[in-house]
Amino acid sequence: MTSHLGLMVIFSLFVSVVFAVLTRDDPREQIKFGARLFGGFIGAGILMGWLLYPLPL
């Protein structure tokens, strides 16, 4: 497993699960918040990747 994207997805999954369970008590809220966090991590990672793509100029 050396794929940067794959490792980022796994890392995001772990962190999202822990944060969602830590900050929400209702299981449905945990799933919703965890999914939003996970999507945010992946989206931000891909966005940052594209923004940094032209560097170094």
Place this chain on the structure above:
Amino acid sequence: MRATPADRTQTTSTPYLICALAWFLPGAGHFWLGRRQKGIVFLVALSLMFAFGLWLQGRLFPFEITQPLVALMAVADVGVGLPYFVARTAGIGAGDVVAITYEYGNTFIIAAGLLNMLVVLDAFDIAKGRK
């Protein structure tokens, strides 16, 4: 969610003992406080994350005061509790600095320790009746 009366009766337990337990075994503090599902999730997620970091050739950093960043990473590593000591005892976690996944592994291990510290603080709040 506010603490229920049933939860508040548990505040008589010493919060610091719960913190120690929560640190030593991820999720054990929540389990003790009656939040068993959370405790099991923390135990599984944090242990897996730590093990994944070791599998990625991450390193368990030594306490070197002369190198402050290494010492800080060592503190973060120890944050995960029992899995750290098991790995140390088993001689796992030497790290392979030339492995392509070395830094990824370190990130997983460090993040697992830091997340467990947050879990410990959450257990402390619950034990104090703040949540």
